[in-house]
Amino acid sequence: MAILEIEHISKSFNHIEVLKDISFSLEKGQAVSIIGSSGSGKTTLLRCLNFLETPDKGIIRVNGETLYDASDPAARLESAIRKKRLHFGLVFQSFNLFPQYTALENVMLAKELLAREQPDYKTRKKEIHEEIQALAESLLTQMGLGSRMSSYPHQLSGGQCQRVAIARALALSPDILCFDEPTSALDPELTGEVLRVIKNLADDNTTMIIVTHEMAFARDVADHVIFMDDGYIVEQGSPVQVFEHPSEERTKQFLAKY
Numbered sequence: 001m002a003i004l005e006i007e008h009i010s011k012s013f014n015h016i017e018v019l020k021d022i023s024f025s026l027e028k029g030q031a032v033s034i035i036g037s038s039g040s041g042k043t044t045l046l047r048c049l050n051f052l053e054t055p056d057k058g059i060i061r062v063n064g065e066t067l068y069d070a071s072d073p074a075a076r077l078e079s080a081i082r083k084k085r086l087h088f089g090l091v092f093q094s095f096n097l098f099p100q101y102t103a104l105e106n107v108m109l110a111k112e113l114l115a116r117e118q119p120d121y122k123t124r125k126k127e128i129h130e131e132i133q134a135l136a137e138s139l140l141t142q143m144g145l146g147s148r149m150s151s152y153p154h155q156l157s158g159g160q161c162q163r164v165a166i167a168r169a170l171a172l173s174p175d176i177l178c179f180d181e182p183t184s185a186l187d188p189e190l191t192g193e194v195l196r197v198i199k200n201l202a203d204d205n206t207t208m209i210i211v212t213h214e215m216a217f218a219r220d221v222a223d224h225v226i227f228m229d230d231g232y233i234v235e236q237g238s239p240v241q242v243f244e245h246p247s248e249e250r251t252k253q254f255l256a257k258y
Contacts, residue, residue, distance in 0.1 A: 001064055003028040003207055004049075004176055009058035011044055018044045019055070020231040026176065026224075029205035033218035033239075036228035037254060042211045045228070046178050049209070050090045051081045062087045062175055086114075089169030093181040095161040097153040103164045104149040107136035111171050132171075139167035143197060159190030163197055177201070179210045195221075215258040219243050227251050 004026035011019040019041045026032055034042050047053040049060065051068070054076055060068040067084045068075050075081075097106050111132045115121055121128060140149050143163040153161055162182055169177055179198065183191040195217050202208060202221045212218050218225060218239075225242040227235045227250075235248045246252050 002026060003063055005061040007059040009048060009055045011048055011053060011055050018231050022233055024226060024233065024236060026207065028207055030223045031202045031208045031210065031221050032224045032226060033222035034209065034211045034226045034228060035218050040228040041231040042228055043180050046090065046180050046211055049178060050088045051085050086172055087175045089172060089174035089177045091165050091169050091179045091182050093184045095165045097161055097164060099153050102150050102152055103140060103145060104136055106164055107139060107168045107171050108132050136171060139170055143167050157190060158186045159193040162194045166197060175207060177206055177208045181211055181213060183214060227254065
C-alpha cells in the first residue's frame with residue numbers, strides 16, 4: 001500500500017489556480033524528485049502537503065488514513081492540522097533556523113514543545129529532555145556536525161545550516177521528508193555537501209519528496225520523477241523514462257535547457 005496518496009489537489013491564490021488536479025502516490029522508502037520551471041507549482045504542492053497551505057480541492061492520505069479531504073469543513077480546523085503536519089518533515093530552501101538557538105537547540109525545539117503536551121511530562125521532565133538531547137546529538141553527528149552542536153546559525157556556513165535543518169526535520173520521525181529546493185541558496189561547494197546527505201538518506205530508504213533544480217541529482221537520487229508545468233503534472237515516470245525518453249513536448253523543451 002502506498003504511504004502517500006494525493007488525489008485531485010487544486011489550489012488557487014486570488015482566483016489564480018496554482019495547482020490543477022494534482023494526483024500521484026508514493027511508496028514507503030521511495031524518493032520522488034519534482035522538477036519544473038519557477039512558478040510551475042512545485043513549492044505550493046509541498047506547502048499543501050505540510051499544511052502550510054490548505055488545498056481548495058482534493059484528498060491527502062498517509063498510510064491509508066485520510067489526513068485531509070477538502071469537502072469536509074472539519075479538515076480545515078487548525079487543531080486537526082497541527083497533528084497532521086507531524087507526518088511530514090519540511091526542509092526549506094532558506095534553512096529557517098532560529099538565530100537565538102544553537103544547532104542542538106534548533107534540532108531539539110519542536111520535540112521539546114510536543115513533549116510538554118504529554119500527560120507524564122512533569123514527572124519525567126529530566127528523562128524526556130535527556131532522550132530528546134541524545135536523539136538531536138545523534139542526528140547532528142549523522143549530519144557531520146558533531147563538533148558544531150553549540151554553534152549558532154550565524155557561526156555556520158550555509159551548507160551546515162541546511163544540514164541542521166535536515167536534522168531538525170528528521171527529529172520528529174516524519175513518515176515523509178520533503179525538500180524544497182534545498183541547495184538553491186548555496187554555492188557549488190556547499191551544494192555538494194547537502195546533496196551527499198540527501199543521497200545517503202535515499203540510500204537508507206528514507207521516504208522523500210525532493211523539489212530541485214539540480215537535474216543530475218534529481219535523476220541520480222530518484223526512484224520516480226514528476227515534471228510540473230503551469231500547475232499541472234505534465235509527465236511522471238522512472239528517471240530513465242522522464243530524462244531519456246520523455247513523451248511530452250513540454251518535458252522535452254524543459255530538459256533541453258539543461
